[in-house]
Amino acid sequence: MTRHCLVLGGARSGKTAFAERLALHAGAAPAYLATAEALDAEMRDRVATHRASRGSSFTTIEEPLALPGAIRKAGKGHDVILVDCLTLWITNLLVANEDVSVAVGELSATLLEFRRAKVILVSNEVGLGIVPDNAMARTFRDLAGSAHQRLAAVCEDVYFVAAGLPLTMKGEAPALE
Template sequence: MPPVILVTGGARSGKSSHAEARTRALPGAPVYIATARPSDDEMRARIARHIADRGAGWDTVEEPFDLVGALDRTDGRGPRLVDCLTLWLSNLMFDGRDWEPQAAALTGALARQASPVVLVSNEVGMGIVPDNALARDFRDAQGWLNQRVAQVADEVEFVVSGLPLRVK
């Protein structure tokens, strides 16, 4: 079976660049599955920076909601990098969609992939308890999503200050 690799860490920890390197090291032409939505100027600038940082050679698929469909459609084309689960989850929650069946579908899809998958996700539960219900709901959901994906992943890495620590 091809590997499923989860790369997690805090904001600006270096997890995306580490995940990109891991994906490029796998055989085949890499596919970048982007979950970000260019909803404002700041997010468009972030997306542009990610595109510039990763450079040429990536086939990019933009999919803010149907991550399982994107994985299934790109299976067999080479290793896939999903960047990131955190934005995917926030897209679902802000759109009023029930994220839990989507998470179950994702873990099921990861188990059937023929090509490797590297997933990036933020670790959001190491800070203070948020002061509002929506932020607490998101923090909790992100933690549960990360746990579910980590369970099915072959490898889990936690990136701190640009340095990966192998967890699984």
């Protein structure tokens, strides 16, 4: 059975590097499904740096909103799909005035029925700090936390990464070495 995976961690925690190692060990034809939109120079630089650091090991697919369809499509030619990242996806949904809860429900349903390829989801855990001082930031934090809970329930493996070190929260410890 294909085991889907959720990788959580803070900013610059090492979660993407860990997810990339998982993907490279899990299959021969990994796809990198990027949700970021490079709307300014700083974000264009970040995207370019990310792309360069992965080299040619991954096929890059960019999809800021329609993740379930992009996952199903990528599964036709790839045995592993790394989605980076869900918090940017949630931001994109909010900006597009989409219903985040409905979208997360569609993603959860897709993961439950989709077994053609392993899906590795990466997301920022934003609920560990202080309570944000404005309503929009609190709403975002709440939506992200709810999404993480729903997706952790349907993923067989869940990891939390801090200081580059993964902690297995659910499922099997990774065999990467």
